[in-house]
Amino acid sequence: MQRITVTLEMHPDDYRRMREAAQTAQIPEPEFCALAIHKGVKVLMNCQADVSALLHPLNAGAMK
Incomplete structure (x- = not known):
């Protein structure tokens, strides 16, 4: 397995x-x-709505 730093x-x-x-x-x-x-990545990837909100916090607030 290749590792990165x-x-x-x-x-x-x-x-x-x-x-x-x-x-x-x-x-x-x-x-x-x-x-x-x-x-953390596994948990977040299992909840796409939360991922979208984390990646685009300003847009998520505008959608409400």
């Missing part, structure tokens, strides 16, 4: 929560982030 920028509070969650799960931070992204 991703650099993330996050709010300090989000970083703290991610570190705490990774430590609680006893998973190294890079692997925890990869797992969280993988899981």
Whole structure:
């Protein structure tokens, strides 16, 4: 399997929560982030309406 490197920028509070969650799960931070992204993508792709709202937040508000 080919891997790619991703650099993330996050709010300090989000970083703290991610570190705490990774430590609680006893998973190294890079692997925890990869797992969280993988899981998040699957969840979002199963709900296309939510994906559209996330990708186009201004348009979603105008549709109401």
